[in-house]
Amino acid sequence: MLKVIIADDEYLVCQFLKKIIDWKRMKLECAGEASNGIEAFRLIQQLSPDIVIADVRMPGLSGLELIEKCGQAEIDCSFIIISGYPDFEYVKTAFTRGAINYILKPIDELELENTLLKVCRSIEERQDGGQWARQLEEQQESQIHTINYAKQDILCRLITENENALSLDKINRLYGCCFNEEAAFNVAVSNLSILDEGREMNTISVNVYARIEEQFRQHIMPLCCECQAVVGQEQLLFLLNYEPAVEHQVEAEINHVIEKLQRNMELMSARITIGLGSGRGKDYPQLYREAIHALGCRYVDNRCVIVDGEISYIKFNVYEILNLEWENHYLNLIDVGNENELKQLLENIQQEISKKGHVDPNIYLQAFKICTSLFQQEAKRLFHEVFDERKYSRMIDDACVHSRSIPDLYGKLVKITMEIYHECIGKVELKERWPVIKAKQYVEEHYAEKIVLKDLANELFVNADYFSSVFKKDVGIGFNDYLRQYRMAIAQQLIRSGEYSLDQVAEKVGYLDPKHFSKSFKKTLGVSPAEYKKFYRQ
Structure with a gap:
């Protein structure tokens, strides 16, 4: 039996969870309840549960803080977060910290049960000590992934590119599908728009698309001969195959499913829209284009499910x-x-x-x-x-x-x-300034050495005239004037330090001829080096 702790500051929620979980069938045991985060952490330390179902907001420690604290204490347990707050940041943080799922209140019993089953399987797999069994499972899992990838690729091309390399009969035999060529076909395309466009909004997109796929599998698939989900670029597609008599029932059930999901998304400022093809014919790419066209109407049509051709619009060039x-x-x-x-x-x-x-x-x-x-x-x-x-x-x-x-x-x-x-x-300005930036760096590192404009331009792999022009444009003075002023600024510091003679100062700033140094110094500062030194000695 796997041990479960329930943590929620609402007593009725704890009782509701205890009532709806089929503990015996799922081989689970309710090991304890907590009404706040601190009490929950103590129970976790004492009872070492396998699963914790925690409210996102509780006194003492929030559900998110509880996950973090258990991680810091190296306590190994699986968290399922429940919340009445479909806030993007809560969802993102929960998944970032390792939560298995983030379930919104009112709690969907089926979603909770499926999440618990997923956790139980994961724990059982970790606890299985048989090396041979693990290898066999890994091999089977690898084969399943390979088959699923191949099926996704084939179906995606079938829907979007009219790829007829494989017949539906062959797809049925190879991938275990149940397409009926005599029945009707349609394509559904989903779109999820999120107002909080953070860099990590993929986290919530993946979670929502997983929910859409799960709801289609539970509610739409039973009405169809086949209902296959295909992950496209920024889209979740469905190839639907059903008897013509249930067409309206399928559309109505899709509406019901998406409206239900949408109610849970509204506080998150997220909107789910499904575009449906006309359902006429078996030209899958045409049905896909119709679904995309229907989805394009969402900018003026606020319905959750839009069927192509339902509303007549004016068209023009x-x-x-x-x-x-x-x-x-x-x-x-x-x-x-x-x-x-x-x-x-x-x-x-x-x-x-x-x-x-x-x-x-x-x-x-x-x-x-x-x-x-x-x-x-x-x-x-x-x-x-x-x-x-x-x-x-x-x-x-x-x-x-x-x-x-x-x-x-x-x-x-x-x-x-x-x-x-x-x-x-x-970027263009930076590209033009690059020789100037590099030249300034070079002066800073080599001002005590001989520096000639033409040689420096060659070092920077630019034409000397071009370099001279961009340097003056950027700095406001020519390169030689800049070099002289930089050297004189260093010379002033050295003179003020009183550690060097004027000849030594001249040499340290790149002048081998003291007279040339004196002339440059006076040109820059209006006084000779000797006068400057005398002034600072007073």
């Missing part, structure tokens, strides 16, 4: 607005980095499109993508290798995924465009 004159104006604004006018121009695009009436939201998206493509071309021309095309594409993809409305999407376009523009300008 966006190049009627984004003509050659507009393109030249847009590129000119990019060239000069005029943020205010660029923002106004993009607002004008939205207004011009909206004047056409009840327009297909994907036309706004098409115009958005035209703008991004033009910026990429112009940035490559202006900034060459300093333009980070990958970074720009990633930021644009994130904007498409996480924007909630058309103005939000276009606002992000302005922000990203100007951020990348100024970043490129900075």
Whole structure:
């Protein structure tokens, strides 16, 4: 029997958990209860439980602090966090510290049971001391991963690229699927938008997509001949295969599942949307394109599930607005980095499109993508290798995924465009300043030696005239004047120290001829080295 401790400051929650868990069937034992974090930690130390179900917020120690404290004490137990707070930072911290799952209140009994089963299997596997059995399991697991990867790859290409190398019959035989070619097909594509766009929001995305897949497996699959989840780029796809008679029931159940998940996501400022193809025909890529088109309508349609073709929209050629004159104006604004006018121009695009009436939201998206493509071309021309095309594409993809409305999407376009523009300008300026920076470093390290501008330029692999020009432009004076002033500043310090004769000072700052040193010193400071020394001796 595996031991479980329940920690929650709400008595009724503890009793509810004790009631809904099938302790005998799952071979679990409720070893103890705690109403606060400190009491929970003492129980953990005394009873060495295998599993701890803890509330995220408790007096004394929070659930997250409890995980951390057990980690510091090197106590090995699995944590399941329950919470009424779907805050992104809580979720992120819980998973970062090693929680198995973060379950939101009201607690879904099935989700809790599945999580406990997963933990139990994991613990049993760790406790199994048979070397042969472990090797066999690892071998089987490796084979399963290989098969799953191959199946994912085949299905992804089947859906998105019309890859017909394998028939459905062969896919059924190779990967244990149950596709029925006589039944109906459809494709569902999910999108998760999160307002809190932190660098580590992948943590919550992975968790939510896992929940979506689990809910489809539990509620949609029983209605279908087959329901296969496929992980695409920033997307979770489903290839659905069902009898035509249950089409509306499948759509209704998908709605129910996503609405239920969405209710748990609202306080987290996250939104789940599913785009569904029309369900007509067996051209999988066409169904995929329809699902993507439906998903593009989410910027104006707030429903959780959008079926392509359900609403009639006006369509027109966006190049009627984004003509050659507009393109030249847009590129000119990019060239000069005029943020205010660029923002106004993009607002004008939205207004011009909206004047056409009840327009297909994907036309706004098409115009958005035209703008991004033009910026990429112009940035490559202006900034060459300093333009980070990958970074720009990633930021644009994130904007498409996480924007909630058309103005939000276009606002992000302005922000990203100007951020990348100024970043490129900075890199170009840094590139031009690089010889100046290196020259200053060289002077600092070698001022006591002979330094000739032409020789230094050769050291830096730049033309002497170019180097002289960029140095004066950046510093405000020529290189030789800078070198002289730097040496004289060091000379002043040495003279004031009183440790050296004037001839020694001259030598230490790179002058072999004391007369030349004296002349340079007077040119810089208006007094001779001797007069300067006398002044500081008084």
